[in-house]
Amino acid sequence: MKKQSMTKSNSTKPAAVQKESENEKNFTGNITASSKKGKGFLRSLFAAGEEKRTIHDIFIELIKDTYNAEEQIIDALPEMAEAADNEELQDAFYNHLEETERQVKRLDKIFNRLQIDKNDMETCEAMEGLIEEGQDIIANFKEGPVRDSALIIGAQKIEHYEIAAYGSLRTLAEVMGLYQIADLLDTTLEEEEMTDIMLTEIAEDINDDALYYAERSEDEEEEDEGDEEDEEQDRQYESSTRY
Ligand SMILES: [Fe+2]
Numbered sequence: 263m264k265k266q267s268m269t270k271s272n273s274t275k276p277a278a279v280q281k282e283s284e285n286e287k288n289f290t291g292n293i294t295a296s297s298k299k300g301k302g303f304l305r306s307l308f309a310a311g312e313e314k315r316t317i318h319d320i321f322i323e324l325i326k327d328t329y330n331a332e333e334q335i336i337d338a339l340p341e342m343a344e345a346a347d348n349e350e351l352q353d354a355f356y357n358h359l360e361e362t363e364r365q366v367k368r369l370d371k372i373f374n375r376l377q378i379d380k381n382d383m384e385t386c387e388a389m390e391g392l393i394e395e396g397q398d399i400i401a402n403f404k405e406g407p408v409r410d411s412a413l414i415i416g417a418q419k420i421e422h423y424e425i426a427a428y429g430s431l432r433t434l435a436e437v438m439g440l441y442q443i444a445d446l447l448d449t450t451l452e453e454e455e456m457t458d459i460m461l462t463e464i465a466e467d468i469n470d471d472a473l474y475y476a477e478r479s480e481d482e483e484e485e486d487e488g489d490e491e492d493e494e495q496d497r498q499y500e501s502s503t504r505y
């Protein structure tokens with residue numbers, strides 16, 4: 263009787279959606295091992311027996327890793343934008359910050375739908391390393407086109423990490439028959455890819471500026487050295503004519 267009434271209420275949904283909600287049920291009770299060993303986004307699974315690991319577990323661990331990575335990016339982007347000398351690059355970082363905040367909301371939707379627990383989220387060590395690289399660039403380069411050029415490299419490494427993560431998540435979602443979730447992930451994937459393309463375009467101008475800046479700096483150094491030599495010769499001449 264209970265089964266019949268469930269079938270009746272579900273029958274108003276389109277067939278694809280009905281099947282998808284069935285597929286989402288595969289996540290219920292899909293709890294990963296709590297003891298951790300090793301490194302990387304799948305470390306929660308290493309302690310679990312091989313036979314207990316499923317593709318659903320991998321999806322859960324990867325989406326948690328990606329969520330944490332996005333949170334780290336939200337913290338890092340204002341500093342990267344502040345450090346950028348080029349206005350276009352600065353705008354790109356600020357715009358991507360807003361986009362990233364929307365991406366986290368999209369992930370929240372997926373977490374809610376699949377009832378994934380956000381409380382036991384681990385730090386994404388890979389993103390931590392990439393962000394540290396960016397911070398080192400900021401700390402060790404003075405403001406200007408050369409630092410901007412290095413910042414773009416750091417930012418593109420981050421985008422490529424995200425592209426790999428969202429591409430894999432979307433593919434796994436499709437395989438598991440979670441098509442609406444795959445669409446959400448695909449929207450973010452496209453944003454990350456567009457950001458990467460945009461950074462490549464901005465880099466073309468900045469790299470030219472950085473090259474010009476470096477050549478000019480060398481010329482200026484040579485000029486300074488030349489000036490110092492002239493001044494020294496003047497001093498020697500003056501002292502020789504004083505007697
Ligand atoms: Fe992102």
Ligand SMILES: [Fe+2]
Pocket residue numbers: 358362420421424454457
């Ligand atoms: Fe991104």
